[in-house]
Amino acid sequence: MIARSWQMLKSDGILYIVLPKPCLYNSRYCNDIVWNDLMTSIGFQKLNGKVTDRLVYWIGKKIEKGSGVILKKEVMGGKTRNNFCVVWKGWDHYHSE
Numbered sequence: 001m002i003a004r005s006w007q008m009l010k011s012d013g014i015l016y017i018v019l020p021k022p023c024l025y026n027s028r029y030c031n032d033i034v035w036n037d038l039m040t041s042i043g044f045q046k047l048n049g050k051v052t053d054r055l056v057y058w059i060g061k062k063i064e065k066g067s068g069v070i071l072k073k074e075v076m077g078g079k080t081r082n083n084f085c086v087v088w089k090g091w092d093h094y095h096s097e
Contacts, residue, residue, distance in 0.1 A: 006043045006062060013062040015044055024056050028074050028081040032056075041068035 005015055024032050035058070036046055044060035051057075 002039075002042055006065070009062045011062065014047070015060045015062065017058045017060075019056045019058070021051065021054050021056050022082055025051075026080075026082055028076055028078070028083060031075050034075055037068070041066040 002015075002017075009015065024030055024035055039046065039058070039060055043063055043065045045063045046058065046060050048059045049057055
């Protein structure tokens with residue numbers, strides 16, 4: 001859905017995402033660094049963000065398509081962590097399906 005958002009937005013379009021805070025701060029596979037790398041790989045540059053007690057707000061601007069790949073990799077261990085993860089295999093994989 002995020003990749004489709006990139007395709008739907010006009011040049012310099014703005015994407016606003018709201019996630020539950022545990023998605024980035026209590027996940028085995030994702031944190032704010034991984035999230036920002038993912039969004040850059042898809043083609044968004046972070047403009048602003050905010051973290052509240054329950055939510056994470058992320059605002060990004062559409063830029064050129066990225067070329068990176070983000071795979072599932074454990075960044076924080078622990079039995080109490082959730083399994084939230086977003087995998088990006090790049091535009092070639094996205095368009096071949």
